[in-house]
Amino acid sequence: MSKKILIKKASGELVPFSEEKLALSLQRSKASEETIKLVIDDISSWITDEISTKKLYGRAFSLLRKYQRSSAARYSLKNAVMELGPEGYAFEKFVGYVFESMGFNVIVAQEIEGKCVSHEVDVIATNHENQHFVECKFYNSQGKRASVQVPLYIRSRVNDIIDKRKTIPEYKDFKFHGWVATNTRFTSDAQSFGECSGLNLLSWDYPEERSLKKLVEDKHLFPVTVLTSLTKADKKLLLSQGTVICRQIAEQPGLLKGLGVNSTKQKRIIQEAKDLSYKE
Numbered sequence: 001m002s003k004k005i006l007i008k009k010a011s012g013e014l015v016p017f018s019e020e021k022l023a024l025s026l027q028r029s030k031a032s033e034e035t036i037k038l039v040i041d042d043i044s045s046w047i048t049d050e051i052s053t054k055k056l057y058g059r060a061f062s063l064l065r066k067y068q069r070s071s072a073a074r075y076s077l078k079n080a081v082m083e084l085g086p087e088g089y090a091f092e093k094f095v096g097y098v099f100e101s102m103g104f105n106v107i108v109a110q111e112i113e114g115k116c117v118s119h120e121v122d123v124i125a126t127n128h129e130n131q132h133f134v135e136c137k138f139y140n141s142q143g144k145r146a147s148v149q150v151p152l153y154i155r156s157r158v159n160d161i162i163d164k165r166k167t168i169p170e171y172k173d174f175k176f177h178g179w180v181a182t183n184t185r186f187t188s189d190a191q192s193f194g195e196c197s198g199l200n201l202l203s204w205d206y207p208e209e210r211s212l213k214k215l216v217e218d219k220h221l222f223p224v225t226v227l228t229s230l231t232k233a234d235k236k237l238l239l240s241q242g243t244v245i246c247r248q249i250a251e252q253p254g255l256l257k258g259l260g261v262n263s264t265k266q267k268r269i270i271q272e273a274k275d276l277s278y279k280e
Contacts (some may be wrong), residue, residue, distance in 0.1 A: 010143035
């Protein structure tokens with residue numbers, strides 16, 4: 001492309017469109033070289049100046065869905081996490097599965113006693129010597145970032161919990177850790193405070209080598225909202241029933257009974273869930 005095309009991010013920022021970045025995102029979705037070329041050729045001839053990244057994503061997703069469904073599901077991960085929503089604590093449950101995949105015993109939405117007051121903790125992840133207290137911050141817009149006020153507040157809550165836990169004999173030799181997990185991003189000040197105060201932060205792309213995106217992809221923890229075989233109503237019903245990740249469907253196909261879909265569609269959903277849940 002001779003002229004640099006600018007695209008508009010969710011934050012309103014204009015950035016140059018990059019065929020290379022698009023190709024990389026398609027490669028990460030495990031699209032074939034042939035499919036990648038078809039998608040890039042289409043978008044390069046279609047794209048216009050200052051088009052939103054949302055419309056660009058929608059075009060690429062539709063093309064992937066046409067040519068390679070499993071890649072479309074992987075490509076939609078960021079939007080799929082946004083679909084988890086606050087209703088029914090789906091995002092908290094999703095983060096719980098992330099910690100469970102790392103070998104922890106997980107409890108979601110538990111009220112526990114602090115030194116001064118009681119606190120409801122979104123995720124408590126425990127092994128034989130460590131306990132992690134995770135606050136989940138869900139935002140409905142990709143352009144929204146968790147500001148420094150979020151980790152400032154959570155640090156004080158975690159400190160109150162830890163001060164109490166240290167007085168309980170069963171936790172005598174434990175190490176305690178505080179976390180904030182978000183489906184979007186943190187501001188630079190929030191990241192600096194987290195690093196300085198010892199509060200762990202987990203966001204879509206932070207920390208770089210162990211971000212939410214990377215953990216989900218590496219551990220095959222795709223949420224049910226990525227499934228291209230499901231309607232929005234299907235996804236909402238599954239989430240309301242506590243079915244949050246594709247692996248639940250792959251291992252318990254009976255979870256689909258409440259959807260009222262025919263056997264052909266059930267088989268398609270189950271196969272797609274299996275393709276996303278296990279290493280190739």
